[in-house]
Amino acid sequence: MKLLLLTLMAAAANAGPSYTRVFTEQNQVGNYADFNDYVPNLSLVGFDNTIDSVIQTGMWMYYDNQNYNIVSGKVYWVHGIDIHVNFPTEYTNMCTSLRYAGSPNYLNEDTWTMYEGSYFTGVEYYGNGESSNFGPITGSVSSFILTGLSPWTIYSGENWSGDTMCVYPNTDHDVGSNGATIDFGIFPEVSPFVGIWGPVVEPRVLWECLGSCGSVWGPVGVYVFLW
Ligand SMILES: [Ca+2]
Ligand SMILES: [Ca+2]
Structure with missing residues (x-):
């Protein structure tokens, strides 16, 4: 025993x-x-x-x-x-x-997980920081999930190029009976990159986004801004 x-x-x-x-x-x-x-x-x-x-x-x-x-x-x-x-x-x-x-280590760690298929199916690519592309699914991300508290900036091109847009882990917020929390950004359907995010983000929005973002990512790239 x-x-x-x-x-x-x-x-x-x-x-x-x-x-x-x-x-x-x-x-x-x-x-x-x-x-x-x-x-x-x-x-x-x-x-x-x-x-x-x-x-x-x-x-x-x-x-x-x-x-x-x-x-x-x-x-x-x-x-x-x-x-x-x-x-x-x-x-x-x-x-x-x-x-x-999400994270294999901490419940509400800042993470992103990209999926090749919509509804979080097929091959995935996971990270908790910068990435210049999405490995084997670069250019073919169809859904993604964010966890944690930090917003991220999307880039339509590799190496943080192209169109950008800020996304937040703010679609869902769970609270446990013990007071623990998890924040999610759950995006089950996005078309593969450029175009999915609509027109190029306005500079003003981009600036606000960059100024508040702890991290930046894109359908093919992720980057962290340290300011
Ligand atoms: Ca079955
Ligand atoms: Ca059964």
């Missing part, structure tokens, strides 16, 4: 702030499993197409197909702190892969 306890404590110490406990039935009953990291194929752990409800912290996306819907399918996402959620009927018994958005 003591050995088991020690093992559990060690696991908890290594776990990040985001977790999900998934249940095979609604109202958090039935069989359950705990995850604190990405699972590209739930069939390997015996939970394919069976999740009906969850208890979770952070933002988790639940996908119909393997590898986060590399083949398109349904997506259901939930965010909050220690929240209990029943999946809507049309999303029950469908989840085949799952992952979270």
Whole structure:
């Protein structure tokens, strides 16, 4: 018993702030499993197409197909702190892969995660600071999620070139019963870069944005301004 306890404590110490406990039935009953990291194929752990409800912290996306819907399918996402959620009927018994958005280390760290597909599907590219491009999905970002408190500036071109626009993690704000908070900027559908952001941002807006931004990013580039 003591050995088991020690093992559990060690696991908890290594776990990040985001977790999900998934249940095979609604109202958090039935069989359950705990995850604190990405699972590209739930069939390997015996939970394919069976999740009906969850208890979770952070933002988790639940996908119909393997590898986060590399083949398109349904997506259901939930965010909050220690929240209990029943999946809507049309999303029950469908989840085949799952992952979270945001920092693996701190609950409300300033982060951005870009996704190749809309609704946070497919290949992702994650960061918590400057980036001159978005790696393998440079030029093909279709959705993104911000966490933390800092706004970011978007650049339409690589190496912080082209059109710019400021975006904020202000679409959602979750507060836990313990007082912990998470701020999100949840953008499930953007067309791949230039043009998606509309016309070139006016200089006045750009200046305000740069003056208040701790960090800057774009569909193909991220940069931090230190002032
Ligand atoms: Ca079920
Ligand atoms: Ca499925």
